[in-house]
Amino acid sequence: MDYDAIVIGAGHAGIEASLALARLGNTTLVVTQNLDAIGRLSCNPAVGGLAKGNIVREIDALGGEMAHLIDSTMIQFRILNRRRGPAVQAPRAQADKFSYHRLAKETLEAQKNLYLFQDTVVDLLLNKEGNKVEGVITQRGHKISSKVVVMTTGTFMEGKIFIGSFVSASGRIGEPAAIGLGSSLRRIGFEVGRLKTGTPARVRKSSLNFDAMTEQPGDEVMLGFSFRDKKIERPTLSCWVTYTNEKTHKIIEDNMDTSPLYGGLIVGQGPRYCPSIEDKVVRFPDRLRHQIFVEPEGLGTEEMYLNGISTSLAEDVQEAFIHSVRGLEEAQIMRPGYAVEYDYLNPLQLYPSLETKKLANFYVSGQTNGTSGYEEAATQGLIAGINASLKLQNREPLILSRSDSYTGVLIDDLVTKGTNEPYRMFTSRAEHRLNMRHDTADLRLTPIGYDVGLKSEQDLETLKQKVEKLDVIKELLNKTKIGSKKASDVLRQPDVSIDDLIVEIPSLGEFERSLLNQSELDLKYSGYVERQNRQAQKLNKMEKIVIPSSFDYSGIVGLSTEGKQKLTAIKPHSVGQASRISGVRNSDIAILMVHLSRGKKDGGA
């Protein structure tokens, strides 16, 4: 064997997968088409956001890299949704794109056990039986063997970009697609589909009239995504807001025939939650304007990102409608907006470990699994890397539950329900949302990161101290009386904040701000968390009933035909997962439980 592990691709998923594998002691080779494109932010220059910010902190709590990368390269920081409730607050940062990429590359290069090689993977090496991966074949003819392979091809597998009638085989504008691998996977028998996404034009900063736009500055204090980075000291840049108008919409409507989407050139399904401007104009004809966020792409560049108007209309049309917008009248387009269509693997073909069911030791993560977003990709990469490594150690895979993390929700949704549009995480997808605040990711996941081997003794010790302090604060609030009431009861009232209590209980002032906030939220939310948990509780008990992966559904009398097919194809790892598969009925679940429990009593599997 040349390597323990090979990771195909070095985007946000590939970075996490390869670092996790190497850090866990496996010799790991990253094969990428272009070493100068490691960790590129292909679309918007930002990391985090609602639900996504929580994911970044989960990655950090488990021992991943994304939080460190953004903490060192951010040029604006904001906590979103401050007014709408702590459970759905999340951090978001604008990134310096170039620095982000460069730091990602430096981090990979500095990692022990990690090797980087520029080439394109076109096929897989399989064992004789054709049911286990043993390495990769590259475009230049290298055959490289390994025990496990993690595939993270993003938008590059058979990627195609569209601008008006212009079509090119690319994964990003100016970068060739990875041709061959998609066909190989189809030949092996994987179900491969097409998805579509898009990006807006980049314009030159010095050609914009900012006086005609509204400034949107960041928060004054920059906080870290990583639980290690307490406070960030970095230069900060503003974003700007402007709007499309009726003239803009008229131009778009009049030139819809130049759109490859409406002309039927694109077959892949695009994301409904992030529509192109032409989509918005068609679907919401009553709306007189749409928002545009003009965001800096970095400190050392003039390029500005026009968030909100992703498009694949012809370039002259793009120029015309952009120039119709206030503040953008003279905008110089440096890169046009475009749509990209790419191969994705139906994620129903994966176990929750992200290993494929068809090919042992072959893991898939990131946009290839039908997701969208850097954060969604990264956390899958981390889990795939961890699980590939656990497999090499003959250990049980790490499967996070829906109740302990957004990552758990993400992967469970993918492998249980599949997806036919690019999947983005939303807080409403999580039944246990109130428990999954971004500030508690370390409490939820760091012990797991330690158990896996990515978090150190010291990390665990830091966490322990935090927990102890939280306990002390809780005790303090429970013991101290304010008037005739317990301080904790006083704090439960909606109009009382912990700041009001510091006057009465001065010793609270000795604790860090973040810990006080956390204690306050824990207390204020405890009743509602209980209610939410009751709603979701039924689910939890079924999660714990494990179905052996060798379980044979064919011999079970009474299962519905559809239920039998779905269960056989998806191979759920627990009764809980089985119950969420569409087409599996409650009666199927009941019969399954009777059989599983009978098996236990008979002493069989």
Next chain:
Amino acid sequence: MSRYTYDNNDIIYALASAWGNSPIAVIRVSGDGSIKKFSELFSASETLLKAFSHTIHYGKIIDPDSKEAVDEILVAIFRDGRSYTGQESLEINCHGNIIGIEAIFKVLEKQGFRSAYPGEFTFRAFMNGKVDLTQAEAVMEIVNSQSEIAHSLALKRLEGNLFNLINEIKIKVVDALAVIELQLDYEEDEIIDETHFPKEAIEGALKRVESLLDTYTIGRLYSEGCRVVLAGSTNTGKSTLFNLLLKEERSIVSEIHGTTRDYIEAKTHLEGIPISLYDTAGLRDSKDSIEQEGIRRTRGLIKESDLVLLVVDSSIDGYKLSPEEQILAKEEKTIVVCNKTDLGNVAVLEGSYPLSAKTAEGFKTLKEEIVKRLQKGSPKTDGSTVVIESARQKKELNRACEALKHSLEYFKETLPLDIIAVELNEALDALGSLSGEVTSEDILENIFSNFCVGK
């Protein structure tokens, strides 16, 4: 979210005797730890904890909040493995009136006991090897009754109208929740749409849930009972049917007046529903003043009744209803019974129920129809056709009602939206258990189709 779990670990209860007023009612409880949990509600808790299996104990059941006795009861206990379900179990013998039983249910719920789904006791017995698992057919039967409850299958039994009404309410709540989830899932500055708090939608849903709850007549039905009148010409066999109805149950017959020209009232039960049954004078024009008085009373009784059994003699060739009978037959609360089918030469009227009161042939079907009609809610209510019928429907609607009220209160107290969303999800969970689940995908679908979002 509302999928039934087939979980065997929590404690369930159900009324084992018929739902209705009776001298004694039996409530069955099953689940690990049930004896200890129940002892906390029992006046002689120490005795109960130490007692052997298969023993009976006298005491009072105490409300844990008010500390007041709810009822005097006898409790039989069954230690682990030695009960019908194979689990630790209890049987509570209490006084058999509906209000008292419901009060006990309330106390049990407070203690964390859950109302059992139909078939759930048997299901547990299967799971614990108390019933032969190899009888696949029986397993399927149970399993089917399980699935019926947890999911929309049960809903096929629902009146179409009720199902639609609940769905309409659900759509309102989904609309309201979508406005809130939109604000939770997208940044403040990313939404230009109007995002007022959906107060009107929630209030509208709440109002409809409340008026639906008002139609819950079964409580009234069982506590007050209802009036069933036997009407028809003389010699059609009313009295035979009267006696047949009384023979079925233990009944007390009390003759009001001895004359056949007046009416006879008897008290009985049908499927637990207390019934006042009236055998009346025949409806016909008469010049006899005493008979006229009897007919006048009969008409009065018919007017106040919940159900009329119009009995005709189907053995008479070319039998025709009198004009008055024809009008009566068309009324919603009337069941036409074509009696004397045993005499042959039968002409059964369309939409009527054939019966031989003499041989009881056709009686079972008729009785089922009577109970069905009575349970449908009294025709004396406001005339709306949609009513809720079962205790379970009432319970779920109450849950939805409470949750919707909470969400409005929380809004008033300016609590954050993520907490308000918990309440609206609770309401959806409750409504979903009556007419099919709402998934997070449904909410997102609503957001994407109604709001222009996304940068």
